[in-house]
Amino acid sequence: MHIEELPPVEQEAIRWVVRMTSGEATESDRLAFRNWRARSPENEAALVMARSLWVSLDLGFANFPTGESSRQRRRAFDPLAGAARRRGWPRHFARGMVAASLLAASLLGYWTLHDWRYDDVTHFGERRQVTLSDGTHVELNSGTALTVDFVPGYRRVTLARGEAYFDVTHEADRPFVVRAGDGEVRVLGTAFSVRRDGDGAIVTVARGRVQVNDGSAPVILTPEQQVSYTERRHTTVKAVDTYDTLSWRRGRLVVQDESLAEIVRELNRYYPGRIVLTTDVAGKELLNAVIDLDYIDDWIRALAESQPVKVSQFGPITWIR
Secondary structure, rough: OOOHHHHHHOOOOOOHHHHHOOOOOOOHHHHHHHHHHHHHHHHHHHHHHHHHHHHHHOOOOOOOOOOOOOOHHHHHOOOOOOOOOOOOOOOOHHHHHHHHHHHHHHHHHHHHHHHOOOOOOOOOOOOEEEOOOOOOEEEEEOOOOEEEEOOOOOOEEEEEEEEEEOOOOOOOOOOEEEEEEEEEEEEEEEEEEEEEEEEHHHEEEEEEEEEEOOOOEEEEOOOEEEEEEEEEEEOOOOEEOOHHOOHHOOOOOEEEEEEEHHHHHOOOOOOOOHHHHEEHHHOOOOEEEEEOOOOHHHHHHHHHHHHOOEEEEEEOOEOOO
């Protein structure tokens, strides 16, 4: 079965899901969407299927900042807000594979088409280094987008998605601030990483100090410390091994006693497609691994030889079941 063989209504529903979860839908789009879904029961049923696939692929809301509150964002991003929902795959698994592949491909295509909005971008599976105009070195992890705003009084970087490691050039008269979601990180002379996580971020310090502001009491981080924040709340500062935590800078993912489900979730930050785990049993198995991020497919094939799972690929999606 090929993508073109999906019923046109299902293809259209998938395109609506991608558009309405992009964070860029206009009022005109929302009106057209409401009219489309109300036009027939077939449209509504196709939309339910498309959203089920969206949830199953764990595509989430994290990569589409809109400047709205979290509650507004969830409603705006959820194409089925206020409607009865049905989880699970379509009746025929083959059709579900085709539809999921189309959804993933459409989403990745949408991101690529709109990357012009940012100053620096990496695609999935890509990592690179840039040097800002003040001499600050930035390492961009996979699937990262950021904008840079330098003026005489301050230096500001906005992390729209992904993760970046900053080695900041000190300038006493121009503070360096990284904005991510609902908070910001103010540099006090340091090297650190910021990982966008929905409305918030995870901040890890390798050298020096940073101040994390998320609307509650500011937190000061020193080397080998990490904190995360979201919804104007932050977690307790914890000690981390930055060599392992930031191993992506060396092209590696280091995991210790992690479930396969968590590993797959992390690998999807680097995979130029989507990995879908469809078995709960295998997903609970705890594993230790050092994964070369340039050869994820090789690790998945080795996984199939050592664990009771089967691996298949269809379009941009690799299925583990």
